Amino acid sequence: AQKVTQAQTEISVVEKEDVTLDCVYETRDTTYYLFWYKQPPSGELVFLIRRNSFDEQNEISGRYSWNFQKSTSSFNFTITASQVVDSAVYFCALRIFRANNLFFGTGTRLTVIP
Amino acid sequence: NAGVTQTPKFRVLKTGQSMTLLCAQDMNHEYMYWYRQDPGMGLRLIHYSVGEGTTAKGEVPDGYNVSRLKKQNFLLGLESAAPSQTSVYFCASRTNRNSPLHFGNGTRLTVT
Numbered sequence: 001a002q003k004v005t006q007a008q009t010e011i012s013v014v015e016k017e018d019v020t021l022d023c024v025y026e027t028r029d030t031t032y033y034l035f036w037y038k039q040p041p042s043g044e045l046v047f048l049i050r051r052n053s054f055d056e057q058n059e060i061s062g063r064y065s066w067n068f069q070k071s072t073s074s075f076n077f078t079i080t081a082s083q084v085v086d087s088a089v090y091f092c093a094l095r096i097f098r099a100n101n102l103f104f105g106t107g108t109r110l111t112v113i114p
Numbered sequence: 115n116a117g118v119t120q121t122p123k124f125r126v127l128k129t130g131q132s133m134t135l136l137c138a139q140d141m142n143h144e145y146m147y148w149y150r151q152d153p154g155m156g157l158r159l160i161h162y163s164v165g166e167g168t169t170a171k172g173e174v175p176d177g178y179n180v181s182r183l184k185k186q187n188f189l190l191g192l193e194s195a196a197p198s199q200t201s202v203y204f205c206a207s208r209t210n211r212n213s214p215l216h217f218g219n220g221t222r223l224t225v226t
Contacts, residue, residue: 037215101162
């Protein structure tokens with residue numbers, strides 16, 4: 001069975017602080033994909049990143065970075081120098097290789113206080 | 115580029131009424147999905163389609179039906195709405211199994 005756990009329900013930070021959103025996943029499959037999506041207050045879901053299970057390189061995109069560690073089954077997301085526009089609900093998701101479905105975590109609501 | 119368009123954006127139903135949610139995508143995507151989002155539960159898959167004329171059940175299919183008569187459209191039907199179906203419904207599509215999902219803006223449904 002597949003499962004994604006985002007233990008942090010809500011996080012508040014002051015603007016310019018760094019923040020890390022945790023994601024822990026469970027799967028018995030050796031080939032899988034991990035995703036992060038952002039849901040701003042307007043409601044739409046925006047794709048941020050996809051990682052496959054064979055690529056443990058960390059990725060950086062501007063102020064965003066992702067740390068994938070298979071040893072701890074984690075795929076954490078860090079925002080550096082947070083901004084008010086980063087306020088959103090962030091979802092981590094998992095898809096195993098031959099499946100059509102993404103399993104989503106319950107999301108982390110990030111509030112960046114100006 | 116319209117992307118994925120959902121109609122309506124909001125709807126209020128009484129228990130027992132029926133309705134159809136429409137999802138349309140203009141990206142020629144093969145795969146289409148219906149999710150529901152409930153507080154504290156993330157997104158859960160209702161039904162999905164891997165191509166025109168195909169449908170399959172997801173995690174929470176009970177009380178819903180779907181149809182994919184045209185490649186660009188994926189309809190979600192509620193035959194007899196129940197308060198437990200109060201939720202925000204998202205449609206998504208993608209080119210193939212390995213590409214990221216593109217989501218619509220959601221439909222907020224309230225069943226009283």
